[in-house]
Amino acid sequence: MSFSLFSNKKEDLKRRIIDDLVRHTATGKRELEAYLTDTGSLADSLVQLAPTSSNRYVYPHQGARWLREYRNSTVWDEFTCRCVLALWRVFQGSGITELVHGESDMSGLAEALLELDLPFLTLLDIFSTIHDSYYQERHKVLVRNAVYKVVNKPAYLPRLCTAAQDACLYGRFVALSALDDLTALPGEEGALAKAELLACTGESSKQVQRLLLTILASHPDWAGDYADLLKSKKAAQRLMAAEVAAKLGDALRPQLEEALAVEKSAKVADAIRVALGQEAQPAGEEAPASLDELAARVLKGGKKRKLQWLLDHPLPTLHLTEGGEVSQDRRDALMVACCELGRIGRSETAAQLAQGIDQKDLAALANEVYELWLAAGAQSKTKWVLPFAAVYGGPAMTPKLNHAINEWPQNARGAIACDAVTALALSDDPAALLIVDAISRKFKFRQVKAAAGAALDNAAQELGITTEELADRIVPTLGFSADGKRTFDYGPRNFTVRLTPTLELEITNDSGKTVKNLPAPGKTDDEAKATAAYNDFKTMKKQIRTTVTSQKARLEAALSALRCWTGDSWQALFVHNPIMHQFAMSLIWGIYEDGQLQTTFRYMEDGSFNTVDEEEYQLPEGARIGLAHPVELDQETLEGWKQQLEDYEITQSIQQLDRPVFRLEPGLESCRSLERFGGKILNGLSLSGKLQGLGWYRGSVQDAGEFFTFYREDPALGLGVELNFSGAYVGDESSTVTVYNAVFYRAGTVQRGSYCYDEPKEEHIFTLGEVPTRYYSEVVYQLERATASSTETNPDWKKETR
Template sequence: MNNQKEQLCNIILPKNQPILDRCLPLSFRQCLQQNLDKQLAILEQKVADEIALNSTYHCQYTHQQQRYQKLKAIKPGDLDQVFAYLNGQAIIPKIDLGKNQSIFVDHNDLLLLALYQESLQNLPECNLWHLLRAYYLERSELITQHLATLFENELLICQADLRQVATILSQITGDHQVVSWIANAFLSYFTLPMLQRYIVGRENKVWPFFAENLQFIDQALGLTNDTKGFKVANALAIVSLFPEVPAKYISHLLALALGTNQNLRVQAQLILNKIENIHLEVEKALIASKQEIRIIAINWLALLGATSSVERLYQVLAVEKKALVQATILSALNQLGQDISYYLSHEYLLQDAQKGLLAKKPISIEWLDPNILPNLFWQNGDSVAVEILYWWIVSAVKLKQPMGNALIDLYLGLLDAKSQKNIGQFILQMFIQQDIKTISDLTDEYQSTVIEAKGVLALIKYIDAYQAVQIVRPYLKQYTSRRSEICAILEALATIYHPEIIQLLLSISAGYSSNIVRKKAANLLGQIADNRACSVQELSERMVPTANLNSNGEIILNYGDRIFKALLDETLQLIVKNVDGKTIKSLPAANKNDNEEYVKACKKLLTNSKKALKLVIDNQTQRLYSMMCITEQWSYTDWHHYLYQHPIMNRLIQRLVWLEMDQNGQLIHAFRPTEEGAFINIDDQEITLNTNHQLQLAHGIHLPEHAISSWLIHFEDYKIKPLFNQFAHPKPNISHQVENKIADYFGQNIAVMTLKNRLHSRGYQPITDWDRIEGYSKSFPKLAIQACITISNYYRQMSTANETVKLYHLYFKQRIGLIDKIMHIENVPPIILAECYGDYQSLITV
């Protein structure tokens, strides 16, 4: 221990405050009996259903029957033992509460006593002693190999100092190696994103434990022979919490900070940035023998903003022989505020390119003939020498960074706008064409090195987003096995902040055939969202495609000699108008004065726009409905920018009633946007919105009956079909709910086909256990809430057209950490409750 204190230098550990053991109230003994009785009652019904299921399908299921017998065998004396044990007044009772996993616990937490429906956790007297005793009795695997789950899901444990958890667990279990369990949870079982979520706001609850047990960090960082399988990234995340970097780790962190693993490199650099004058250590790497290390050190100095390193960078630039390192130094100097215009002049760039091209070019780029490169122009209109462009390509390939870098961005910024788009389109097309050539067209050597040229994709940053998506989509569809190449293309596209790119990444992350590609798209979306200081959900809401409609809600279709326009009609369909403003059925064929290539492009554009429009309307209708359910609010600025000014969203929001709410949550106006750009209330009076107020969608629970009736008449008078019914479902009476479940239609029969059709149309998905359907659920991801409608089960493969099932409950679950917990019915957001009750009710409504 003394040795560890020496290793911590001057770090002062927070005091480890002990948690006092105390007794639970006697009333909780009665609660244990009530929990048992409730579960027996529920299981009686499940046993009856299981017996009926066995009879119908000639099965031999006994799962529910075994669970019922286990619970029925528990006697009052057993509950007395449990109560005494929870209070620390008895040893652990010898009661089998279902630790055999085959007949253990289902998603409703049956076969639990103290933990049933969080009855223990809800007691004011409950503390960490009682909670950990209960888990050790009822779900002991969560105290050992799955301890990470408790850290994710139990508030009392999350709020505790890890040292407190270790002390109490040691005394409860009698095992003094529990520090290893805790270390395993944080360094092995947690993924890095989970660990990072856990740490936020709990920094001082975590690092002192590891400061007192540095051997686990040593193992994770590979400073001992046994790493225990710990994750280096997790260890770095924990070390980053220390107020000072332990001296013993500095040299190892420097090696990681200059190493080839990009993720670990970033983590290590962030930790070392805390050290005063760390730039002096980084400058030592500027003369490293390996070019890669020199480049990493240069980029690190740029990130540090160390202006005191400028002189040293100029000194290194004067003697550096590698063109790639020279270019990186220039980029760093530019980031540090130095004037590098001389190095960006046409004369210098040409000289630099000619010198660089004397060296051997990468074999991975030999397929690209410099003679076919497009003609590009500087911003002053002068032509770009082909040697300069080809040297940029070679440099980008060597850098191997599809997402680009400051230097390539600097070079591209020298071109005029059209050239920026042209080079992007050319590079993307050539990369894909080269990748999809057949083996018979290419040698194995070329075929295997295409991915080695991925750095060239850094040059597509300014490509037209619509063109990029049109080029990439067929490739994604046909060549799903080209995972590495696809991921490289997605990395490059992710640098383009445009709705079409965001939606492409969203669609890939949600349903692409390759898990690797899906994860890559999801990670890229996360990075984009982080850079924009928003969530991925918010990002998807802001980046709605326009289906090629401009800010005026039109698509200009230029035939060369003639110009047509496509725009939305009152049914939200794209119609075409000629130069005289007359509606025509479709785009005409080219005449002798038209440009045939333009005509072909216009027809393709219109076809693609119609497909995109349908997707946008379907997706955004569902999104707006979901936002009504969760009472999502927009600031006036966001609402005006992302909805009102969007050419498609503007038409959708005209078909809905909106509410203006003040800072105190009071209703100011109910209104509807009109096609003319006004905001009108129910009396057809134009109103002015306060830019400091919030806007949200109206629902029947917000407005009195007469206002609802008036709005329905309003839509009829204006001959407007609402986007969806906002006033169909009032808030239900929940006073007769049992166990936080609504059972108003419990036991009523419903045809399986009716059940599926009605719930699928309302966005529900089946709750399955292999082939067995146990019910249907609908998710509200932003609140991590899931509405569940349960039934008496049917088998997908064996069900018949005339089969009926019994309707059971409506209840709601909310994900907390890794576990879905049944919500208290009064805590369910009122609109979600009203709408889902309406779905439940619709199943018995003719």
């Protein structure tokens, strides 16, 4: 193409872009056109664009696409930068992510805007919009790093100091990261960067606090400055200093002890005790003579006022297990200690105050406080109620929190739902961690799913094990003995409950007669024993449902993705746990080497192992054990196992041997697209509901709130799959849709988020022949189930694809 033709094409694109952006504005059309065609400084951009606004939800998608075409043919020139500012200021950032594909693109835009004299804080606000448009943390990190690398220069030091105090959250994060590097500069510049970092230690944002803690802990040579911060008048700075000191070992022990002796904030005092390794004993003071004296210290300074919204209501009275009432001050101090902690966690002070209090009374108080909090609007500023309720609310609190976790995200309260998940992980109820584990595996809202995963990761890290190993450990026994039985004592009579291989409850009385259900306590029963046993049975029935549902989902995932256990870990879970013992006996297991099935076996009720030919089998040393998939079995072996289970009258706890199998058709090995379901027409709500129920997610929301893909990723396998379809609107998926194709790609290589237009790239897409046989079969099986309601096909679907 000649230069003149190329130039004419660019000018034509510019004109079309300008016309489309102007057309979509509600006010200030003339001002926007003048701004886009101007060649002056960008410093007064916001003033020039002030009269301009768009109608709500309007998105100039055609103009944005032309702008992407224009951008692909040139560098970040002034016109493109002006368009970016217009999209950000007038159209709330819509379309900007179409222009940037990776860290280098973002860095290029940042450099161009700074060269054109855009105000530093405005630059950070623009990239904050891009940052917040992404869902996944790894993409947010990319946006932070892109700008950080551009501004991490001595020339920007004064502006970084201003941004560290005055910028948006994203801007403060970037500024502090850059200032940390600039502390290495010699002389006054390095000293200025350091002083600014220390001045920000009163920061209120928890995200920025975590960053500051990491930064400051990497500078042990600043210990003298942290000692000064321990004397600050601001509690937030003293708290930060204590948390940094905790990471520096004993470097500040004398200063910490001195600070603790005069510390008035319970929250800061707790942090100092943690740094000193003295969780319970205040340094410099005599130990409280009683828990009532400890309560008085906690309430010192009028801290009870924080509970006034609760104290306006009658609260349950607490009693000691040894008899006698607990004082109201001690009860209130227990709640204040949780309130003062300032995070979703366990308060050591509260644990001290709870010692000796009747657990049922504590549970009644926690449940009542939780209900009052809900009635008051479940405000985030009093979210300390969540860990208080989880820790002390007992089994009755678990379903309440679970219900809230499911409800809140549907009402735009995803953040508080995340806090509730984190709190639920603190509960001693065996069912609580199972629910958190289930949420981490399959939940409609990614934000909450990620919070559940983080809560489990933290718990696993503390134990030094993997998350999957933690999930194995938290499977409860629910009081069943090794042989799968549990006795409920009514005094003069007993009932034995046995968990059957089909995971149902079989109840027998003293004479061995089977009864349908555990009877209510009678007149001749020991009232206390019978009532307690009856209530325990009802609780156990709820827990067994939760446990069975959760473990079925885990085993389904293990079957789909080939999770393997070592011989010891397999026996610990499936032999010694009475719940999983029942699962194990109904399933067919395989010995694997390098992901390949070597042989199969079954675990018998008497504890032995046998083969498909019913010969005794010994587990080999160093065995890797996983669930055998029917796609791996020849027909003779498959039929042999089915016959053996039928002979023993065993029903499988999950669909395994009868699972539909889908193999890749010959000749399609080199294909990069799965078109088996192409053209299927069905209701969009049906497709969405079934796929999300199977662990898939909606793809990125794009123009006008529409999305065009569903996807799932399995990081353990490094695989993802994306299904393309004709599109549906978020909030209204009831229209008829057409399914297109699906592609398998390398997990983690596609950016997801609002107005994110990324898709699997050619170099990351697998041919169908490269996809593991088991994974291919499982994905096809899920898509078969999701599209089963389709009764009509569009033969021309390929012409519709985007």
